[in-house]
Amino acid sequence: MIAESKKRLALPLKPGVLPLLTGTNDFLTEHGIQGYIVGGFIRDTILGRDTADIDIALHADALKVAPGLADTLGGKHIPLDETNRVSRVIVRETARDKAQWQIDFSTITDGIEQDLKRRDFTIDAMAIRLGSIITEGITDTGLIDPFNGLADTRRRVIRAVNNTVFESDALRLLRGVRLAAELGFTIDRHTEALIRQHCHLITGVAGERVREELLKLLAVPETGHLILRLDDLGILTAIIPELSQAKGIDQPREHQWDVFNHTIKAVDAVNFVLRHGSWEYADEGILDCVPWSAELERHFNGKVGGGSTRRLLLKLAALLHDIAKPQTKTIDDQGKTRFFGHAAEGAETAADILERLRFSTREIKLVAGVVRHHLRPVQTCQDELPTRRAIYRYFRDTGEAAIDTLFFSLADHLATRGSTLDMTNWRQHAALVEHILTQHQKQDGIAAPPKIISGYDIMNTFNLAPGHKIGELLEAVREAQASADIATREEALSYVNLLLTDKKYSSSDRK
Numbered sequence: 001m002i003a004e005s006k007k008r009l010a011l012p013l014k015p016g017v018l019p020l021l022t023g024t025n026d027f028l029t030e031h032g033i034q035g036y037i038v039g040g041f042i043r044d045t046i047l048g049r050d051t052a053d054i055d056i057a058l059h060a061d062a063l064k065v066a067p068g069l070a071d072t073l074g075g076k077h078i079p080l081d082e083t084n085r086v087s088r089v090i091v092r093e094t095a096r097d098k099a100q101w102q103i104d105f106s107t108i109t110d111g112i113e114q115d116l117k118r119r120d121f122t123i124d125a126m127a128i129r130l131g132s133i134i135t136e137g138i139t140d141t142g143l144i145d146p147f148n149g150l151a152d153t154r155r156r157v158i159r160a161v162n163n164t165v166f167e168s169d170a171l172r173l174l175r176g177v178r179l180a181a182e183l184g185f186t187i188d189r190h191t192e193a194l195i196r197q198h199c200h201l202i203t204g205v206a207g208e209r210v211r212e213e214l215l216k217l218l219a220v221p222e223t224g225h226l227i228l229r230l231d232d233l234g235i236l237t238a239i240i241p242e243l244s245q246a247k248g249i250d251q252p253r254e255h256q257w258d259v260f261n262h263t264i265k266a267v268d269a270v271n272f273v274l275r276h277g278s279w280e281y282a283d284e285g286i287l288d289c290v291p292w293s294a295e296l297e298r299h300f301n302g303k304v305g306g307g308s309t310r311r312l313l314l315k316l317a318a319l320l321h322d323i324a325k326p327q328t329k330t331i332d333d334q335g336k337t338r339f340f341g342h343a344a345e346g347a348e349t350a351a352d353i354l355e356r357l358r359f360s361t362r363e364i365k366l367v368a369g370v371v372r373h374h375l376r377p378v379q380t381c382q383d384e385l386p387t388r389r390a391i392y393r394y395f396r397d398t399g400e401a402a403i404d405t406l407f408f409s410l411a412d413h414l415a416t417r418g419s420t421l422d423m424t425n426w427r428q429h430a431a432l433v434e435h436i437l438t439q440h441q442k443q444d445g446i447a448a449p450p451k452i453i454s455g456y457d458i459m460n461t462f463n464l465a466p467g468h469k470i471g472e473l474l475e476a477v478r479e480a481q482a483s484a485d486i487a488t489r490e491e492a493l494s495y496v497n498l499l500l501t502d503k504k505y506s507s508s509d510r511k
Contacts (some may be wrong), residue, residue, distance in 0.1 A: 007439065008151065010044055012137040017054075020073065020091060020101055024056065025130045027072045033060045035130040036112055036144070039119065042126045045138055046153050046220045047183070054103045056130065057115055060104035062087045069105070080104070110437065113146050120158045120172045121179070121191075122149040152188075159188040165460045166194055170201035173235055174213040179215075181226045199234035207358035210239060218312045221277050224268035227319065242352055243319075245326040248367075252337050256418035265418065266318035269411035274300050274311055289430040290410060291437055299403060305360040313363060314404050317370035318411060320350040347372035369401030370408050377409040377432065385435045388500070392449075392482030406433045449481035454490045461493055462500060473499060 011023070021037075028035045039055040057064060063079055066087035070077035075091035085107035092100055093257050108115045112127055119125040127144040136142055143150065152159050158180045167174050173195055187195070202210070220226050230236040237244040246260040257265060271277030273290060275297070300311040324346035328339045343438050347368040354364045380386035382392050413429050414421065455470045464470065473496050480486045486495050 009046070009138060009140045009143065011139075013045065013133065014384045017101075018134065020103075021054075021130065021134050022285075022308045023073055024069060024301045025134055026102070027069055027128065028058070028065075031060075031065070031068075033058055033065065035059075036108075036127040037130055037133050038106075038116070038127040039124040042128060042138060042143075043123045043149070043153055048151070049183075050230075051228075052101050054101065055106065056103060057108050057112065057127065057215050059108050061069050061085050062107045063366045066105045069103075073176045075101075075103075075151075112144060117161065118168070119161055120169070121166050121176060122147040122152045122161055123157075123179075125149050129385070148373060156183070157188050158185050158191060158338050160191040160194055163194060166198040166201060170198065171205045171209050171213055173199060173202050173228075173233075174210070174217065174469055177226070177230055177235065178217045178220065178231065180215065181222070181229070183321060193235050195235070199238050202235055202238045203245070207356055209386045211357045211359055212307060214239075214316075215307045215312055218315045218440075221271065222268070223277075223315055224264045227267060228262055241320075242282055242323055242349060242353065246322065249326050249329060250337065251325075255416050259322050259413075262415055263319055263322055265416035266321065266408075266411055267315050269414040270311075270315050270318045270408065272414070273313070273407050277313065279414060281414070281421060283421075283423070286421075286426070289434075291430070291434040300407075302368060305363045308359075308363055310366070310404055312369065313367050314380075314408055314411075316354075316413075317350070317367045317404075317408060319355065319410070320367065321346060321371050321374050321412070324352075343372055343375055363456070366404065369398060370405050373398045373401060373405045374408055374412060377406050377436070379430065380436070385432065388439065388482055389479055391436055392479055395438065403437070406436060409433070449478050452481065452487075453477060453496075457489075457493065458496055462496065 006182060025035065037054065038056045038057045041051060041054045044051040050245075063082070063085050066079075066089055066335050067077045069075075070089045073089060073091050075089045078088040078090065080086040087105045089103045089105065090100065091103070106115075116125040116127055125145075125147045126149040128138060128142045132139075132142040147161050156174050160166075160176075163235060176187060176191065176195060179185065202315060202455065215224070217230075227236060231243075241262065243263075246263065247258070247261040251257075251259060251262065255262060268277060269279060272279035272282065273287075275287070276293060280285070300309065300314070304310060304313055322339075324342040325339045328342040330338050330340065332338060350371045351364050351368040354367060359367075376394060380390045386394070400407050410429060410433060413426065417426075419438060445476050453474075455466075455474060458464060458470055458473055459466065476499055477486070477492050480495055486492050
């Protein structure tokens with residue numbers, strides 16, 4: 001290890017980043033400001049990893065300097081931290097360079113080594129003068145490395161700079177675990193002990209910051225293993241204490257795991273079903289019967305909020321989908337375990353958790369929708385494929401979460417059966433999902449049939465007063481359209497007349 005750490009360091013920068021750094025350095029030099037590249041950019045360059053994030057520490061007030069830099073670089077300035085004087089400049093795509101760079105500028109108050117001392121992990125507590133990195137790249141002589149971050153990078157170890165890093169900023173508890181998983185590093189034993197000691201401090205971190213780090217965690221391919229690691233360190237249930245109640249909650253015999261471990265498996269199963277990870281119980285060809293296309297890939301890669309995609313939020317829904325099972329568990333007279341109402345109650349609990357973590361309204365609605373309806377796909381039919389009317393009702397009720405819920409139902413199936421998966425049942429489930437998707441794609445009118453009559457048509461034709469009955473009749477018409485039972489205005493009015501006769505509306509509904 002010692003010989004490894006003493007290897008000569010001489011790494012040139014990739015050409016794509018040089019114009020950006022040169023423009024930044026020219027601006028700073030013109031204004032008499034010294035800048036240093038710090039943190040992850042150096043680490044990632046040493047590891048040969050691509051990165052679009054750059055941290056630059058300035059011997060000046062970053063909040064005052066960054067707006068001018070943004071103008072010079074053709075980017076956008078975003079103030080980040082008024083107290084610590086931190087700003088961000090985003091340089092968007094250009095015709096020549098398709099990358100989008102994010103540069104965070106921080107303020108040095110008492111020297112670069114003191115600045116590095118306040119950072120979290122040794123692998124991110126390295127610096128190099130901006131002018132030096134442009135002309136020479138990353139070298140032994142140019143690297144400022146007071147905490148042996150280069151050696152730890154080469155040894156692939158996450159080590160805290162000092163014993164107070166987590167007390168200074170408890171978000172580092174999450175970040176350390178995430179970095180280890182992302183980079184394939186191990187956490188130093190002393191650092192791990194510090195994490196266990198201070199895990200409770202994460203509850204004092206602002207929800208917005210936890211949300212951002214949680215989304216980065218969900219982007220790591222082996223997410224289930226990472227979540228178990230968070231749980232082992234005491235961080236997971238500090239963030240989501242509701243999950244602790246799921247531990248040891250037994251389920252019916254078709255389930256291979258208790259509620260807590262089932263949810264962890266469901267997270268990995270989502271990754272697998274969406275073609276972004278492996279499944280340890282996968283037989284050869286298990287995904288062959290599951291529908292997939294470039295359009296579905298785009299759907300799940302679609303952005304929902306800042307930093308979130310449908311794929312990441314579906315993994316979050318997997319973690320929360322059975323959150324209400326502990327409080328809804330009952331055992332009937334025959335000794336069968338049941339969880340009546342857990343989906344609806346779980347949707348409300350999931351929404352509360354995500355509000356606490358400051359997810360957006362749209363993100364919360366999507367995750368809560370999947371949790372609420374995660375049993376719905378297999379309930380659309382019995383022994384045969386669902387009817388057009390059933391498919392209409394499914395898309396009507398699930399809304400924006402419709403397609404996401406279909407694929408989650410497949411992941412939930414895998415996470416229920418595990419190694420006991422019955423391939424015949426699995427193929428039937430996949431065929432159900434494909435049928436619903438195919439019918440939806442072939443007949444857009446199933447989900448949103450064209451309007452052929454209005455509420456005014458119903459009121460005027462049948463001498464009805466305004467009220468909720470009109471909405472019920474319009475919804476009945478839409479269902480009949482989706483089922484291809486009616487297609488014209490005349491057929492719709494005739495159908496309404498039949499409904500009014502069958503339902504025996506009271507005279508109070510008449511004008």
